[in-house]
Amino acid sequence: MMKDLFRRLRPLAAVAGASLVSLLMYGYSYKASPNLSQLLPFINKLQNPELYPRDMYVASMPSFPSLYPKLVALAVSPEWLAAFHACAYAAVLLLFFWLLRKLALLFFSDELTADIACLLAALSPLVAVLSLLGDDPIIKTSFYQTTLAAPATLAALYLFLTRRYFPALLIAGGLYWINALPANYLAGLLAAGTLAAQDRKKTIAGWVCFAIFATSWFVWKSGLPNVFAPPSADYLQTLYKWYSGHYFALSWSGDKVIRAAGYIALFAMLFRRYAGSTPYAAQLKAFMWAFAAMWAAGFVFADLVPVPLVVMAQLFRSDTLFIVFGVLLCSRHIAALLSGNGEDGDYFLAGILLVVLTELEQPVLLPGAVLLVAARMFYPRAEIMIAAVSAVICAVYAFAVPVYALQNGAGALLCAGLFSCLFFRKDVFKIKRRVILPLALAQCLVVMAERAGTG
Known part of the structure; x- marks a missing residue:
């Protein structure tokens, strides 16, 4: 029932x-x-x-x-x-x-x-x-x-x-x-x-x-009337500057x-x-x-x-419709990662992708996630190195901008932790699967609060 x-x-x-x-x-x-x-x-x-x-x-x-x-x-x-x-x-x-x-x-x-x-x-x-x-x-x-x-x-x-x-x-x-x-x-x-x-x-x-x-x-x-005049010769240049x-x-x-x-x-x-x-x-x-x-x-x-x-x-x-298909494909990948047995950091990668897909402004978190997905698909031996470098970049960025900022300071801090987990492997941290998504979603609350504060 x-x-x-x-x-x-x-x-x-x-x-x-x-x-x-x-x-x-x-x-x-x-x-x-x-x-x-x-x-x-x-x-x-x-x-x-x-x-x-x-x-x-x-x-x-x-x-x-x-x-x-x-x-x-x-x-x-x-x-x-x-x-x-x-x-x-x-x-x-x-x-x-x-x-x-x-x-x-x-x-x-x-x-x-x-x-x-x-x-x-x-x-x-x-x-x-x-x-x-x-x-x-x-x-x-x-x-x-x-x-x-x-x-x-x-x-x-x-x-x-x-x-x-x-x-x-x-x-x-x-x-x-x-x-x-x-x-x-x-x-x-x-x-x-x-x-x-x-x-x-x-x-x-x-x-x-x-x-x-x-x-x-x-x-x-x-047949619609043009109430002013036909476009001038410099119309495209004006459009470019506008x-x-x-x-x-x-x-x-x-x-x-x-x-x-x-x-x-x-x-x-x-x-x-x-x-x-x-x-x-x-x-x-x-x-x-x-x-x-x-x-x-x-x-x-x-x-x-x-x-x-x-x-x-x-x-x-x-590209608006291209993004729709991209969201569907990312959703399938995250679901596949969460439905697995958690080996090889599947849950951490799912959390990283969720954070990356909510990134705005400068693309700081995105390159590491893209390289990590590429490594898993084509060259798994590079995964550890990519995770380590990405963790350092995200950590530096997290402290280079205010945490309570729209530029994803909170997301960068979380990604630094998730990339670190991938580097050291999850057995070191004993983080449960059910914790990853709430952590990834929590950084969105910071963005939400910032938007409410600035209108």
Whole structure:
């Protein structure tokens, strides 16, 4: 009886718990959100045309290529806007984590992996704060059209992988009318998945539906008035100076490049290890090639041979979905480590990975974890040396920054201990398996407290 009740409540607890952790960790913002502050004036203007009579920014509203402001202005009265956005954000969080859990179960058929995936996604800044390449996470801290795209893309991927092609492509096409950028990334993945599908003829009806929605959006967008003037000759240069992170890879800082390379290497190694064990290996491989193609196009046609249409597509922001797959693979690896017998420091490596996936700012903890995973997979004899060097680096960093700092001073201190345990072997410390994850999670409380203190 109790086991059956636990089995029924486990998914609900995982999804609700992850949503709560995400809210506590990264918060929610309404008018303070820079993204939402761009949309609220549009919504207010649509509801009350007398507002902002001479505002130059609000005058650009006819050019906005999304139905989102019009739908919200039509469906929600002004006094309920704040409540609507808060409730919609909570609903999006729940739906996102529910779909993430469904994908984890679809790939790996393991409840522990699914639970860890929810936890990792809730804690990781890769999901909620700062992605690897495009600087734009899949889950925001406010609700607007891009936030709504997060569960929509996961739903479309899940439906596509389960061979419900028509609704998957219907969502992908309809998403253009809400936000075309994530719709482009989703379309790229589904196109690659179609090429890898053995029953690709069954996708034809879905692609016809997709084409109708996407083409009609392109026609509608082409007819939107430009209330100012066409882009000037120095438009791309202005864009580069305004904010280059979404567009131009050659403008990225060294820290960003190291961070991106580290996580991509980690995810690639785990893909090599676990993708073949799923029944969707061909589709996953096709998705990875699609990411590579989008990023290559984003680099070549933005930095080397600038093409304005490709630059504005912001193809590096497709990394949000790459991170979703990376979180799933890391969750599978951590679950495998925790499900073993604990030999060779499995539990310590699981704790290290959990801390590393919550690292923000400078990538100090990441390189040691990546090298350690690589050593275990390809050259086990190097594990002890890597653990020793990483322990020293983490210890130095832990005391070089304040422990109560967002730069992971607490995480570095914990990682120094975990790397040391790997170096001396667990028999010296007699640390039980059940202690490792609570220790790794405890350092997140420091980050949470720091965020609450600084807003």
